[in-house]
Amino acid sequence: MGMTNSSSGQLLSVGDGCQYLGVVAHEIGHAIGFFHEQSRGDRGNHVTVVWDNIKSEMAFNFRIETAAQWLGVPYDLGSLMHYGGFGFTSNGFPTIVTNDILQSGLIGNLEGLSHRDKHLASLMYLCDDSCSSPPTCANGGYVDSSCTCVCPPGTSGTTCQTVTGTYYEAPCGDQDITTAGTITSPDYPNLYPPGQHCVWIVTAPAGQRVRIQFGTFKILYRYDVKCPWDWVTVHTDSDSIPDYVNCGTELQNQVITSSGGRLALEFHSYGGGSYPTLQSGFTASVTFV
Known part of the structure; x- marks a missing residue:
């Protein structure tokens, strides 16, 4: 665990494109002895690794570290050492999902050490x-x-x-929608704010399904295979693995119907709203069929 008995220090290499505070702090975490949080043996109680969506050459990043120790500190979805949902995706779909859909916005923290990160460091270094x-x-x-x-x-x-x-922290949104109506991104039709993660869960009357029809849909654009900054996911059976992951104008005027009686919709914004023509958000009407 780290360099507790050395005064010589360690070299830390940060590659191109990784010169962000959260990324640097994550790598320093490795230098002091932290492993990836999703490498814990008890991760299955909290997250599911979606192997089919991972670039094959990067799959080693998701292995369980049997020799690692967490010294009794509980699993932390908000750890600086936890991968976000789309780390090393091969197709733009999640590589890790939280078992509880309401906690999906917690993973991928790059804001700094969580409480449990600090607890672990305190134990490691006495x-x-x-x-x-x-x-x-x-x-x-x-x-x-x-x-x-x-x-x-x-x-x-x-x-x-x-x-x-x-x-x-609980997500924004409404997780108990049972009537027809409208869902909009935060502050719509104005620019949506940064740092948002909202979850809406809609339950249809018995024997019916949920149908949503998007109107406006302006979410910061796709880059390569991913929606790397802001995105909307639709879960047609309300479980944690989405059936749609979209940004740009990809869902504008699109209609999606649930496979059963429940449907979940997630919205995530990372950066600030700087592009009025690209980040005005979305509106979606909810009906039952």
Whole structure:
């Protein structure tokens, strides 16, 4: 795990196109001893690897690391070390999906270390080793070098003893749609904001199916095989593996019908809304057939 017993340091190579803060921080994570989060042996409880969508020469990145240790820190979908859903895709469809569709926007964090990343680093490098009488932290909190508890999201108090919410942030959208109506991207018809992940789940009356018809559809464009920045997915049976992954104007005026009684729609925006002709979002009407 890292270079805990060396004063010589390590060389870190960052290739062309990877000079972004989140990518550099991810590589530094490897340098200090982190493995990919999706390499954990318990990943099947949280995510599914879609092998058919992975470039064959890059499949090794998705192997389970049997020798790795996570020192009791729980699996973290929001880890800086977790691949996003489309890492090394061969066809523009996801290579990793979360088992819970409502958590799909959590993977691929490039904003910085998560709470559990910091917890793992603290354990690896014995950051509380000088504490003569460390507190006992509850609910996933840990003791740092100041000998106090660092509390995870959704907790508070000196020992993280008070639960105030959940560790993971819920997505925007509406996951309980049961009537006909309209779904729009955030702030439509204005530019959609950055950093959004919304999930809508529509359930049809018994014996019927869900039909959505897109009107306007202006999502930042496809590059090569991927929608690398902003995208919309449609899940015709509401499970986590999408049947459609689209951007640009690809779904404009298109009609999609669910295979059963439920349909899920996801919207993801990464960058800022800078292109009014390309990022005004979408509108979709919902009916039942």
